[in-house]
Amino acid sequence: MNTMKGTEFASIREILHPRSVAILGASKDNKKWGGRLLQYMTRHRHDGKLYPINPKGGQLMGEQAYPSLAECPAEIDMAVLVLPSHHVLSAMEACARKKVRSVIILSSGFSETGEKGAALERQIMDLARASGIRVLGPNCMGVLNTQHRLAATTAITMGYVDELPVGSIGMVSQSGALMGAMLARGIDVGAGFSTMVSLGNQNDIDQNDILEYLIDDPATQVITMYIEAVKEADRFVCLLKKARQQDKPVLAVKSGRSASGGKAVMSHTASLAGAWPAFEAVCRANGVVLFDDVYDMLEGAMVLNGGARMAGPNIAVFSGSGGGGALIADSLEEAGLALPQLGDATRQKLSALIAGSEISLPIDFAAMKPGVPADPTFTSPIAAIVGNTMADANVNGGIVYLSTLPYMEEVALAAIEVAQAYKKPLIVVYGASSVGEKARQILKDGRQGFVNNQAGAIKILQALWNCARMPAPDADAADPATPQAPIAGSGFLPESESRKILEAYRIPTSPWRLAGSPDEVIAAWKDLGSVAVVVKAVSATLVHKSDVGAVRLNLKNEESLRQACLSIEQALQLAGHRLDGFLVSTMIKTDAELIVGIQRDPVFGPLVMVGAGGILVELLKDVQLCPAPINIKQAEAMLERLRCKPMLDGWRGAAPVDKRKLAMLLVQVGSLAHEQKHLEELDINPLIISDGDIYAVDARIIMAGREP
Amino acid sequence: MNTMKGTEFASIREILHPRSVAILGASKDNKKWGGRLLQYMTRHRHDGKLYPINPKGGQLMGEQAYPSLAECPAEIDMAVLVLPSHHVLSAMEACARKKVRSVIILSSGFSETGEKGAALERQIMDLARASGIRVLGPNCMGVLNTQHRLAATTAITMGYVDELPVGSIGMVSQSGALMGAMLARGIDVGAGFSTMVSLGNQNDIDQNDILEYLIDDPATQVITMYIEAVKEADRFVCLLKKARQQDKPVLAVKSGRSASGGKAVMSHTASLAGAWPAFEAVCRANGVVLFDDVYDMLEGAMVLNGGARMAGPNIAVFSGSGGGGALIADSLEEAGLALPQLGDATRQKLSALIAGSEISLPIDFAAMKPGVPADPTFTSPIAAIVGNTMADANVNGGIVYLSTLPYMEEVALAAIEVAQAYKKPLIVVYGASSVGEKARQILKDGRQGFVNNQAGAIKILQALWNCARMPAPDADAADPATPQAPIAGSGFLPESESRKILEAYRIPTSPWRLAGSPDEVIAAWKDLGSVAVVVKAVSATLVHKSDVGAVRLNLKNEESLRQACLSIEQALQLAGHRLDGFLVSTMIKTDAELIVGIQRDPVFGPLVMVGAGGILVELLKDVQLCPAPINIKQAEAMLERLRCKPMLDGWRGAAPVDKRKLAMLLVQVGSLAHEQKHLEELDINPLIISDGDIYAVDARIIMAGREP
The missing domain is CATH 3.40.50.261 (Succinyl-CoA synthetase domains)
Structure with missing residues (x-):
């Protein structure tokens, strides 16, 4: 869709600073949207020229109106369409003939309403692209650019204020109503805005375009976003990094957090890392301050806009x-x-x-x-x-x-x-x-802002601190010692393969041997020092070994080892799986259990995951995610944020875990995730903490595709 | 302190409906508290008569003032003292001579400031009691009774409104400022109040007195409370029950929730059941709707005052x-x-x-x-x-x-x-x-109220639902089959004694035997069916058996049993404890662990406790408390509210627990707590869930006192 965007098209800056604006659908009745828009634009008189278009012509709210765009005597940079949806296509044709550079389609009734509307939207956008017209919308609430005095928006707040709230908070919103609500609230508490954009259906100009504009806009110091979904995640993340480099804070509210709950799951890790957790992790890693309420976000923006930063939790x-x-x-x-x-x-x-x-x-x-x-x-x-x-x-x-x-x-x-x-x-x-x-008036006039209850204040400070304490990713995140050849294979890898990959990435596993027969199992046991061992089936077809009785724990002598092999053979036969051999590994005393893994989010790519393991997985849902690769500081911050952190600090008389080693393991998992582009999922469950040391005692890797 | 309260003293109703009020410290300067008070009382003109007292006499804000109380020509029901603290004693003497029935002391500078102020307060209160004067305060913000048009308060909101916000929400507050803030907010959102009382130091009239008044007051339909501490918990709980009987909702905010965190602990249960949890449990059991914000409480009161009730979470x-x-x-x-x-x-x-x-x-x-x-x-x-x-x-x-x-x-x-x-x-x-x-004006005029953000709305609905879903205690809460003789002994009881007490209350334990020697241990093992058993030391001096190695698990044959006995003997010798014998009990396969117990709160008495056990105790802090005795519905509601509830529902392939049996166990624990007045603490840790059945496998009872 974006392939046609080229230099011949207007830049976003050009669109937000038009020298001449035509309103198609302008009306003298300010109960209609076309009347409201004209009222707001005349009241807040933008720096360019204004041409209302109305079949009756004449004077509208003190402005000379023209019966059609064709009859308008001037060149038009931008047209704002506030027409019923069935008139939009012909209006676009008129815009094309007039060589209008950009159009804001405020009208609704397009793809948001179903297939019929979507077809109409496609027609309109095809025409726009063919004619070199940039489009904001359709189905949006328009643009407020206080620098250029452009109030090309139907936000009714514009009808209630005499002066534009000039300032340096930028906003890009996937909801027009929430943009309007924030604008109204901002005026009440003394916030000032640079540019606010309601995106609508984002058929051409999208969230990333406006985000980039706001990052580059010298009038904008702080950026607020209301997000429903992220398109082109790579560009989004690049822009977040750019904003951080320029010390331009980004604050965001995202809806649809709860939607992730209902998805079917393939493993523990998948059940915990839905779309919202991935978004949250990416935002957190890239310095975005997250809120669940737009009014709290606004107050947070005012705090940051005033130059305040939070260096601790006190x-x-x-x-x-x-x-x-x-x-x-x-x-x-x-x-x-x-x-x-x-x-x-x-x-x-x-x-x-x-x-x-x-x-x-x-x-x-x-x-x-x-x-x-x-x-x-x-x-x-x-x-x-x-x-x-x-x-x-x-x-x-x-x-x-x-x-x-x-x-x-x-x-x-x-x-x-x-x-x-x-x-x-x-x-x-x-x-x-x-x-x-x-x-209250003093607070407003002093541009101090305020919230209405203690919970809001605490949430804002918490959000600022959560963001401030998260280290930034850096160029040398990946462990330089680890680069490995691409992993062969597809689908589930056998545990022995997964263990070899972990070892290649210097991730510590419990000592282990492969054995083809009960005799070889005995030999492996002796080779491991005749300590207590675990014997598991090796089978290309079996994923959930425990479920079919293919794992036997705490085996200490030949007799019990032979018995275990026999019972595993029988169990696999019963379950209809092929037995390819046995994996014998040293039994590790468990002081505590973690899960560590990799999730490849369809939007945001690979994420490193660490969380409380064992029975805590489901009950505590205590998981930290971070986009891979990660550096040691990020890894340490993830561990610091775990609710099960007491388990790491020498819990119940156990030795404290070697935190540096554990953090380094996360870095190595991050390198693995980053390098192995076809790895879909890694699940080290459990990672056992034993006398302060760490051991992966089971590992499962899923590679993309059916074929290698 | 309350022994002198008798029929010769004025009732609370009389105090809140005085026919004549003198203001000692009245001033014409409404920058002073004495001026503000006079302004508010004249502006909102109460139904009785008003007598400003000021050394200069003359006219004050249109009222005839008198140089002294003695010179005031009328009988005075109530005096309001708005004087510097060092003038209060002599003012009280004047009140006593005038035979004033009650006094509101708005002045501060008493026990809240230290020992010197406390001594002055004692003098004043001794005089009040000797003279039969009832006192509200000192250090309070007074009273607003809209029914009687009595604005005997320094809440500055009274200076901003022309009309009293008449209605049926009552309030009793341990903070004058929060009462004032709620009043101001109430007026903005259309709430109406019957009576609001700021308690101050509560040296005479206290929270329970006002609570009782509000329950009996026909003008009050809903009661709100801001609480810092509860005095006379028994009366408080009785009043809550009375309010519930009359379907008069009680809403409360309590501060000091976090103070409980720092206390030293004797056991897991103690560490989880501090002062706030006990208060919360008592309130919850008695139908109080709890909030952490007074503005949310006010909105909740408006909802309930409108007659709405919440029957589900949807x-x-x-x-x-x-x-x-x-x-x-x-x-x-x-x-x-x-x-x-x-x-x-x-x-x-x-x-x-x-x-x-x-x-x-x-x-x-x-x-x-x-x-x-x-x-x-x-x-x-x-x-x-x-x-x-x-x-x-x-x-x-x-x-x-x-x-x-x-x-x-x-x-x-x-x-x-x-x-x-x-x-x-x-x-x-x-x-x-x-x-x-x-x-907003429509919402106010319609007395609909509103909150300013989504979080507030959700917290209010959550509070209403949390309250509605909690069954009421009832008369036949205790299990009638259990009455037992008082337990003898003091301090820690040996596990064998604790197990006998549990059995007397029909609480299921793992099968067990006492044994005096290794031979008797073998015999006990055989008697238990030669299954895997646990052997523990019996010792009157040893509390934490596991810590010294006095517990041996999973013993399956004579040899391991004898070895275990020997090692326990050695361990106790090493730790300097006397060995009184062995407790042999059947090893129970663990599907999940709970903790169940009794805590005796110094204020609220015995509470039944159930929570997630094992490693979840510290990490999940997932505990439900309810004042004993409890009925089966309360027990079921406690289980329903556990975050570890998935563990009970047949988790990870295990059988679901017999919920009725588990709830009945809690009822029986409640009977034990209720009947055994000298029991300080019971700790069943763990209560094991095994194949859907339940077994107490360790129990510790602490009785009050050193002597029986």
Whole structure:
């Protein structure tokens, strides 16, 4: 579809900065979309020229209208189509004749409604491509470019504001309504936007095009995205890397997280790594701050747009109410954040401002001493309290709970002053309702923003910290010692093959031998040191060995080994599988079990996976994913984020695991995933932790295709 | 402290309905608290008489002031003290001389500030008790009683509203500021209050007093509480039961949930059942709807006050935006709620209103068909969409996401209409910012309320459902077959004693014998059927048997049994413990492990506990608690709520557990907890699930005291 995009086509920048715009379907009735659009565009008067097109011609909202595009005397850079869907094709033909460069189709009734609409959309887009017209939409809410004063959008918020909310937050959205809701909210809390784009059906201009524009746009400092699906994942990931290089934060909300749950599964790993987990892992690895609510995302964008960055999980809490502060403190820990100890110097400074024998967080403004002398660093005692606390090196962020107080305005001013001074995230929880209207206006005018409840503040700080603590991938991620020839074979590989591949990538396995007969099993056992061993069937046709009784554990003498071989033979015969031999491996004492593996996501490619193993797999669903290849820091961060981390730290009297070795194993798995393009899935289950060491004791590899 | 409370003292009802009120510390300066209070009380003019007391006398805000209480010509029912703390004692003396019935002390500077303040508070309260004066406070924000038009509160919201928010939501709060914040929010969203009380230091009138008043108050239909600690837990629980009997919902927010984390622990169970879990269990068992945010609690109260009740977890989602609906759907499942299938009849009705081949949730208003004929049951097509959906028997509640749309007012009106018609919780997520001001006003005027984000709506529905699904305790909770004599002994009981007690309460244990010598161990093994057995040391001094090697598993023959006995003897000698004999028990094959036990909370008494066992104890922290005794329905509900529930349902090829038997075991544990008043702790760890059956294979009981 994109093959026809070439230099002869308009660039995205050109489309978002048209010198002349025609509105096809313009109306004087602002109950109609064509009237609303004209109203918004005239009200916010863009920098270029405007030509309403309406069969009746005449004056529309003070603008000269033309009966048809052909009759319009000027060259038209862009046409905005706000017509019933059955008029769109002929309008496009008119655009083609007029040599219009780009078109925004606001109309709906196309592929989103079914096959009939899709056919019409195809006709329209074929015409557009043949005519060299770039198209945004159809079925979108258009574009707001505050830099160029272009309000080519049907977002009704444009009808309620006199001034465009100019600023440097960019947005690209797969939902027009959510873009509109964010715009309205942004205006209420003092956010400023550079460019907002509603994508619609993305038949030509797509999410990546706009993302790239926003990364390159000097007016945009922070990028927000509402995403339903990712097309061209490679380009998406490249763009995320580019944004990170330019220190331009990307924030995203994605819907459809729950859809992944219902898919059929082939293995434990597959059951845990659906579409959303892969998206999440890719975003996390590439520095995207993820939210599940667009309003929280907006507030997060305001924080980052103000230049604040989060260097740790320690949050100071301020409140005019002991109860309000306590409730926030209660919720912090559950979110992986903490209420820090303040340093001695900070406490000393605060004790001049606050009554009480021991100064600690959360801080209650109600304990403020009366008649405190002015501190030249700050404009008010409240600002001095908040500022001295936020300046503490132990504090990485803050929450100010603003409830109904006599000094609400002072709290609002203090929050703005301190947030700007220290560049640490400081979120105001606005809980004063209409009573605090003046304070709310101060927060808006100061472009400080706010959220309406403690949960929002905590989620935003959690999202910022989750993102900040994730190391970036780097060029030398893959382990240079490992490059291997491509693996031959297709489908399920036998365990012995899988073990050989692991060994080639220096992934430690339990000692093992292959044996063709019970006698060879005995010999292998002796060769392994006559220790307790496991005997498993080797069979090209058998995938789930345990299910048919083809695995025998803890065998310590010849008799039990022979018995085991016999029973395995019988079990395979019964289940109708061919027995190709036996795999004899040393029994490893289990202190804890992990699962480690590779998943190849159809969109995002190979991901390294590590999680709690054994019975915890299903109950804990405690899995970390990261796109391959990964470096050692990424591997360590994955381990750090496991909920089963206590198992690694010397749990229940066991030795702590060699974390460096375990992280290195993940790096090596990442190299394997990265190099072996035809590997579909690797499942090391379990990876046993034993006396601090690690052993893959079972491994399953699935290669792509039926033929090698 | 409460011994002096008698009939000669004023009742709480009398205190909240005074005929005459004096304000000590009244001022004409409404920047001072004494001025604010006078302003609020005159503005909202209570039904009784008002007497400002100020040394200068004269007119204050249009009221005749008196230089002293003594000079006030009338009888005074209540005095409100808004004076510096060092003037409060002499003011109380004046009140005593004037024979004032009750006093609200708004002043702070008492026990909340340290020992000096506490001493002053004691003096004041001694005087109050000696004089028969009931006291609310000190250090509180007073009382709002809209029925009696009594605004004896310094909540600054009173200065911003012209009309009292009359209604039937009651509140009792241990934080004045949070009460004030809820009041302000309530006014913004259309909530109405009956009585709100800020408790302060609760030196006389306490939380239970006000709770009881609100339960008895005919003007109150729903009770909200902000709690920091519970005093007199027995009375608290009795009151909760009384409220439930009268179908008067109680909603609560408690702070200090995280404080329990740091406590030292004696066992797994103790580490999991701190103060918050006990409070939560008691509230849950007694029908309290729990929140972690006062604003969410307020919205929950509005829903319940409107008569809606939640009979299941199935939520319909409505939105004017596909994206907004999808995001809400994504979050529902994580909260234990679900998006149901609509019935055929509903879908048929909706297909007349909504375009699209298949009608399913979430519903997007944007798909509404134009020009739909009027449905006489509803006032608008939007109301018909929402109403027909909410009427579906599969739907237990709803969320309407109101974003910026041309028809916002219609959506708001539809929500009000349908919420009133079906008495199912229908929460509006108001996401239209100032753009939707008219719709917001409609929601307020319709007393529908709203929340500001999807997370709030989901938390409220989750809280309502969590509460609704918990069966009530009943009179015949204890198992009638179990009454037993009091257990003798103190401190740790040996396992053999603990097992006998379990058996007396018909709790199944693994078959076992006591043996005094290795020979007797062999005999016991034979007596148990020569199956694989476990041998453990019996020792009065040894608590953690596994730690010293005093437990040997899976012994199958004489030789290994003798060896085990020898090694146990040596281990105990080495550890310095006396060996009193051996406990031989049948080895039980483990399909899954639970822990079951009893915790005696210092505040709330004995609680039955069940949770995931084995390595899951620490990682999953998956525990359900319920105050003892419990009935079979409560036991079943506890099992239903376990995250490890898949383990019970026939997991990994194992037989499903006999749920009735397991629930009955919990009932029997509850009887044991209830009857044995000196039992401090019972720990059945593990309770093994084996082929669908259950066996306590280790048990530890701790009795109170050093002496029997």
